[in-house]
Each structure stands twice: as C-alpha cells, then as structure tokens.
Amino acid sequence: MSKLDNKNAQPDSSCLIEKLSQFIDLSGVDKDLLATLEKSSQQFDRHEQVWGVDTQLENMYVVKQGWLITYTILQDGRRQVLELHYPGDVIGSSDIPFRHATSNLMAVEPCVLCPFPKSAIDVIFRESPRLTALIFTLAMIDKSINLDRIRILGRMSARERLAHILLEIHSRLSLTGGVSENQYRLPLSQFDLGDAVGLTNVSVSNGLTHLEEDGLISRSKGMVELKNIDRLTKLSDYINRYHEVDISWFPDAST
Amino acid sequence: MSKLDNKNAQPDSSCLIEKLSQFIDLSGVDKDLLATLEKSSQQFDRHEQVWGVDTQLENMYVVKQGWLITYTILQDGRRQVLELHYPGDVIGSSDIPFRHATSNLMAVEPCVLCPFPKSAIDVIFRESPRLTALIFTLAMIDKSINLDRIRILGRMSARERLAHILLEIHSRLSLTGGVSENQYRLPLSQFDLGDAVGLTNVSVSNGLTHLEEDGLISRSKGMVELKNIDRLTKLSDYINRYHEVDISWFPDAST
C-alpha cells in the first residue's frame, strides 16, 4: 500500500474540473466548488490495489493516468473483471450507497489518481444541480455499458465477446484522444481480457488470433488496430453508447 | 398498445410518494413536488410492451402492480433479459442520459404503472437534494445488482446462477412484503429465467429440478420456497446488497 502523496500536484489544474469540463461548461461557482474538493494526487504501482472488498470507502477518484480494473474473486479463486477504468474516468460512484466497497479496484499499470472525499457528493447535490446532472449521467452511461456486458456474457460466442469489448474500449478511448488511425494501446493481458468477458486466456488467444486471421484486427507490441470496424460492429452487434448521450436537459449553470 | 388510462387513480395516494417514503422521511415540500409530477396510472396486459429500443422516452415509471422485464434481442432472435422489475421499482433512470431507450420493457403479467415525465428529474435535481440522493442511491443499488449479474454470468455454473437469482429475487421481494416463510410467487417462465441468467430453458429445468432434489428449494403452482437459504447463499456466493445500504449521508429534508 505504498501510496505516495504527490507533492508536485498543481492545485490550479484540477483533475475533476478538467474531466467534467469535457462534457459541459462549468460556471465559476462550480469550478470553485470542485477545486475545494480535490486532494493531492496519488500514484499507484502496476497491480497495486487501490481498495478491496470491505474497505470502508473514504474517497472517490478521478483517473489522471493509467488503466485500472474493478473485479471480484469467487470462492474457488477465479476472477471476474467488472469494469475497466481509463484516464478521465470518475471511479467510485457505484459504491456511494454502501458502507463498504462492493468490489476490488486495481491498477493494471502505473497510475495517477486524484482522490476526492466521498462525502463531497452530498455537497454537490446541495450546491450544484448542473454538476449533479452530470455525475448522474456519467454513472448511467456506465450502467448502460454494464447492461451491454450482461448481454454479451449471457448470449454471445467467444469471438463476438472479444469483438465487442475491443469496440467498447475503442469508443471510450476515442473520447479522450487515446485512439489514432483506429489503433490504440491495450495494457490488458489475455487473462484480464478473459476475466472481463467470461473466457479463459486460452480462448482469448484463440479468438484474437482468429479475428486477426480474418483481417478484422491486427496486433503488435501491446497495440491493437481495428482494421474493419463495420464488420466488427455487425459481428458483435455493438452500439456506441457515448454517441446517443443527451445533455440538453441539464439545469442551467448556477449563477 | 392498448394503454388504458385508469380514471380511477387517486391523486392523493401517489405511487412515487409511497415508494420513496419507504426509504426516507419526506418533507411536505418534497411530497408536494412529487405529487405534481405524477400522472394517472396506466394498465398493461401480460406480454405487452411498455417501450421498445429506439422509443423516444417521455416517461419514467413507478411499478404499482405486477412484474416487468427489460431485455434486448440479438440478431439471431435470441433474447437477453437485463433487469427484473417488481412492484415498488422506479424504472427508466438508466435511460435518462440517452435520446432513445436502450432496451425493451415488457410486462410479464398484468401490470399497473404510474408514469411521470422524464423531465421531472431535472426539477428534482434543482429543488430537492434529498430526493436527488435517494434517486441516485436507488440507481446505484440497481447498478451493483447488475455487476453481481455480470459476475454470475461470467464465471458461474448453471446451478449457481439459478441459486443466485432466486436469492436476489427473494431479497428484493422481502423489501416490499412479497415473501412469507421464505416462499414467494414467481411469475417468470423458465424461458424468462434462462434469458436472465444466460441459460436455455432446458438447463433451467434441469437445474431447478436438481436444486429441488437436493432439498434447497421446493416449487408448486408458480410459487418457490427457499428451503435452505444458508446453503443457497454459500453455493452462489450471494450478497444481499440491500442490507449494506447507507443513507446517513443524505442531505437534510428541505425546510
């Protein structure tokens, strides 16, 4: 648990403000509110656990750098990866209703996180309807992605599941500039990928090889390229949830 | 689409107020707010669709009577049931961020729903931080149940999945008095159940028969009895999410 307080954190370039400004214009009041909340950033090593099941959660986090996963472990030791987290994500809203964390959160590579107190959510609800709407919306987008995951786990073949999650990652990374020429860095092992879509590492290897042979993707040195997005989309019945988001109903910026 | 407006709906016994009062004390102001929002109730027949994918959502609903399911259909016609909805549920918050519905909503038996306009959420965010916290919390509980579903779909055997969903239903119905002596009415067919946990109806039949032979459950005339909750819980690694909910942080009732 070697969480190093990063003393170099610049208080003026807040992670939260940066993240949330991508979606809506923030008023000065909202920015001041967010600035108050944010603590100095923390670094985490590869495979370091940020919190575990039954940790009493003090903080939520904005991801400044690196990928993380939430996961659970079954009695027999098998693992199910529940959610992937990327730079720009707000992590922890799912656990707000609960006294303890409901899953484990682990860095899959070196990460920088910006914590802010869980209790801040209460302040936001009271002070800023507009920020409230935004945080609610982000949580609901995550939820719809979870429902898509349920769909592929319940009813799809190995190839389809893999195509689907590669597209999902592609969509999410595109939001924050992590994709160019349909190519992105994929820091997940085939174990991680398998645990996310309910397959063994062996099936992941076979499936990816197969997709590559069919010319749908190509891989090299931790990078993936989606060579035929149309066919991948059709194969896995993929829907980009980020494209349909409607923020027109948000309350006006507080004066 | 024979949605019958129920002219007998009593405006003074609001579904929303009744539902939300189960969790927190509502101030007079909050009650007035909710009363304004609610429309007259609607009835739906067995297997009638309330909304479909790509319906432009006008309303959210409180379930007054009957069970419903949200589901999606794959290209090949197979179905995945995403969520179960019971009397007392608020349906539709997942779709708030989106212009169109992301799934289909269908009554599995005759239902009575109380619609309120989707736009009301904006009013609630602006007027009542306390109601906001409640609605957010309910959505996050649903989300954690979705994550549990991902877990069982990704990594559990047929028997374990069935034990898990029977316990999940048990926990939820217990909240609103739908269980006595660990026995409850289960209006879902084995097709429905299978589509919820990623199995065929044949595997559901086999699995339930097996659980019954082992003395873990018993069935008769659309009722299920959980005869050994401890063993079912251990078998499926079940966690009752409703037990860990913490509402102590909610903003005070507005004055």
Added chain:
DNA sequence: AAACATATTTAATCTAGTTTAAATCAACAG
C-alpha cells in the same frame, strides 16, 4: 368436461469452450 395452447420435463446427441500442459515468444535485469 373436452380441446387447445402453453410450460415443463426428460432424453440423446453434439459442440464451444475448458482444462491441462508443453512450446514459443517477449521483456528486461544483470
């Protein structure tokens, strides 16, 4: 009560993905 439609059970066969294990490949420290 008879007739029909719908659900459930049972059984035989088949297959996608698991399991296990060995071989190959890649990354990196010394």
Added chain:
DNA sequence: CTGTTGATTTAAACTAGATTAAATATGTTT
C-alpha cells in the same frame, strides 16, 4: 549477450451446457 520471468500460442482430451425433439403436465376457453 544471457538468463529469468511472465505472457502468448498451440495442441489433446474433456465436459457443461446447447440443441433437438418427444412426452408430460398445467392452465384456459368453450
């Protein structure tokens, strides 16, 4: 450059659950 560690690939044997289909059971309508 080499040895070590971890990740990926490949292959063979196995199995849980799918598929298909027929037999019962249950419920509803007339």
